Amino acid sequence: MMNDGISFDVLESLYLMNVSLQKADLSLNSLSKHEGFDPAKIQRYSDWLKNVRAAANSYLMGVVQKAEANVGMSA
Numbered sequence: 001m002m003n004d005g006i007s008f009d010v011l012e013s014l015y016l017m018n019v020s021l022q023k024a025d026l027s028l029n030s031l032s033k034h035e036g037f038d039p040a041k042i043q044r045y046s047d048w049l050k051n052v053r054a055a056a057n058s059y060l061m062g063v064v065q066k067a068e069a070n071v072g073m074s075a
Helices: 006-032 037-072
Strands: none
Touching: 006 037
């Protein structure tokens, strides 16, 4: 992170993480429609993925907000 705010690289990484996790969830949903895949198990993995995404975003956005608040205080 930079002293004058959150770098583009950090924001881009957060965005790409969310896009990737969303794609993974969509892929799981697609797989659950094919024979041989247990829809209940796939749903459980989808739920876990959503929980991981929420937890990661909560932590990461907390760090970003703290960094932005520190920038505001030093301005």
